[in-house]
Amino acid sequence: MDQEIGEVYEQIKDMISPEEFEERVGEKVELMGELCDRRTAAMLVAREFGEVELKIDRIRPETGKVTFVGKVVAISEVHEFPRSGGGVGRVANVTLADETGSVRIVLWDELAEPVSTGELHLDQTLRVRGFTREGYFGTEVTVDRGGLEEVEAEITTRTEPLKISEVRADMGDIHILARVLDPGTVREFSRRDGSVGLVRSVILGDSSGKIRLTLWNEKAEIDLAEGDALEVTNALSRERYGSVEVQAGGYSVVKKSDVPVEYQEKMTQVSDLAAGSICSISGFVSGLGEVREFERDDGTVGRVANIYVSDGTGRVRVALWNDQVRLIEDLDLGSRIDIVDCMARAGWNGDVELSCGWSTRVTFAPPEERG
Template identity: 35%
Template structure:
C-alpha cells in the first residue's frame, strides 16, 4: 500500500484517497485481476490525465479543443440547472453545465451522470474551488471540457483567483462572446412569441441598459424572456455570458442572452445619467434620443394595416421646450401614454428615434418598442417661435401671429368618402406681409368668433400653393388657433 500512497501523491489535489482506491479496485475488477495494485493505480493516473512520472496540471488559457485529457484547478463561476435526457439504449442520463475560471481565463465544463451528484447535493456551488480532470472537445464558442464517470469533478483546497472582466457598454463590439457587463435598466419590453423556421414557438423580450459610457439593447430569448417580469426600471443588473451582434434593422450592436447567460441584481448601484437634447438639436436619422418638453397637443389613436396584414396603432403628441417644438409619434402599445398625460404637462421622451416627415418636411420623433414616456420633474418653459409671413415657403409647417384683415365665407361640403365637413378662410397680416389661411373642419367656425382687427396666433399650419399660385396656409388637424 506504500506504493499506492506514493502514486496517489500525484493526484491528491484532484481526488480523495478513498475515491482513488475505489477507482483502482474498479480497474482491477475490469481487468479480471490481471494487474496488480501499482499497475492499476498508474492506469487510474492516465484516466485522470496525469502522467505516471509527472503531474500535468494546466492553466485554462492553454486549453484548446485538441488538448485531449487534461487536469486543472478552477473556481466555479456559474452553474446551470442539471437536466435529464434519454439515451438511444433507453437509459436516462444527466448533464450539467458549469462555467469555471482561473487567473488566465474561463471555460465551459459539461459534467455527466454520476458527477452531477456533487452539484445536486450542494457540495459544489458557485464560488467553489474545484479539481477537474476530463477531455476536451470543440464547443459552439470555443473549447469545452467534458467530465464523465472516469473523470474528476471535486472540491479543491487550493485557492483560485479569478476576476470576471467587466465590459463597459462602449467597449462592446459586434461578434463578441462571453460578455459580462453592468448596467442600469432603462426600459423593459413585453414578452413576444414568434414562429421559428422549424415551426416551433419562440419567445423574446427586450430591455435597455445604460452605464456612464452609453446605452445598449438586450434581447432575451425563450426562458430568459421572462426576466422582464422579474426586473424593474432603475434596477442595477449584472449580465454574464452574453454575446453581441448587429441588429439588421437599426445597424446598432446589441447584447443577446442565451441558455447559458445569467442576469442578476448587481451588488452595487450602476451610475447612469441620461443625456437630453433640446428640440433644436434633433436632426434626421438619430437614435436613442432623450428629450424633455411640455405637451402642446394630443391626437386621437388611429389604427392601420401593415404590409404583412397585421394591425397597428399610432397616436401623436406635440411637445416643446425653449428652443422649439416637435411632433412625437407613439406606436402600438406606446399609445397608452396618450391617456396618461394631458395638455401642459411636462414629459421625458426616452430612447426615441428621429425621421423626416416627407409630407411636412419636418423632423419628427418616434417612440417604438424600445422607447418610453415618463412624467418629467424638470421645469420646462415653451416659447412659441413665430415665423414672419414674408419668410413662408411652400411645403412646410409654420406658426404665425397677426391681425385679421379679411374674413371669408363659411361653408359645408361633402368629402369624397361621403362624410360632411366645413371650411372657411381668413386673411392675416404682420409687419412683414399678409397671407390667406384656409380653416378646415372645426377651425372653420373661427370666422363666427373673430372680427377684423383682432390678433390671432396660428400654430402648425401647412403652407402650399393656393389660388393664383400664391402661397397660403392650411389649418388642419395638427393646427392650433388662439385669439389673442
C-alpha cells in the first residue's frame, strides 16, 4: 500500500483488512472518475467507518469536514463586530500545530468565550471538529458547535523552518529561512482609494528549491541584497498564475538572519519540470512562434511570443513577454539558451509550460558555440 493512502488506512486498520481497503478505494475512484483522486477516495472510505483524524499538513480548503488534534501555539484577542441584522458578534483566531505543520481555527460567538475567560490557553492540546475554507491567512477551520475538546496527547510541534519545497498553496503561518537570490525592486501601485502602496517581489532559495516572496508597503522597503539570509514568519501562500508564492502581510515578520543558508543554482531537465515552481533550464531553441500583441486592462499594448526549448530529455514551450520579445528578433533555431528563474505552470493541454517574468534572466549563444 502506497503512502498516499497508507496514512488514512492507519486510522481504521483495526476495522478492515488492507486488501479490502484498497479494493474499496479503487471502486470509489472508478465510480467518481476524475472527480476523485486516490487519497480523497481513501478518506471517503475511511469516513464510512466513523471519524478519522488528519495530520495538519493534510488539511486543505477543499477538504470539508475535518477532525484533528493539535497543540495551541497562538491565540488572538476576541474581536467584536456589529452584525448587519443588529446585535454584536464575536470572533477569535487560534493557531494549532502538530509535528507536520500548523493551521488557524476560527471561533465564533459563544465558541470564543473560552478565549475571553482564559480557559483556552497556550500549550493546551485540543481535538477539533469543523469545516475548512480558504481564509485571508490561508487554510482555516471554522469550528463546529461542540467541536473543541481538550485531550491528553503528546504533541511535538515543528520548530524548524519549512523547506521551500514543502510550501504549498493556501498555507498559513508559514515560517521559512532562505537566501535572497534576487532582491527585486520596490514598485508603487495605486489603491482603490487613490492612495499609493508599495510592493516588491523577491526570489528566495534554499537547498530544496526557489520561491517568490511578495513584500507589501513598509516591508517592501527592507534593505536587501543578493546573498542575504532572510527569515519570514507568519506568512501565507497563494497560487498565482499557476505558481505558488509566499506573501508577507501585515501580521508577518520579515528580518535578516545570520544563519547561513545553503543554495546552489540547479538547471532542471525538461522532463523533471513541475508546475507551480520557479526553475531554471538550459537547452537549445527548437521552435519559434509569432509575436502577438494584446491590450492590457489599462489600455496599453503588450507583446508576447512563444518559443520551444529542448534538451536531451524533452521539449517545453516558453512564453516571452514585452521587452523580452526583442531577444528573439535575430534568433536562429539551434541556438543555445539558458533561462534562469522562470515560472513553471500547467498549460491548457496539461503539459508544463514556462513563463518568463520581469526577473527572469534569458541568455543566448549561436548554434556553433554549443558544447
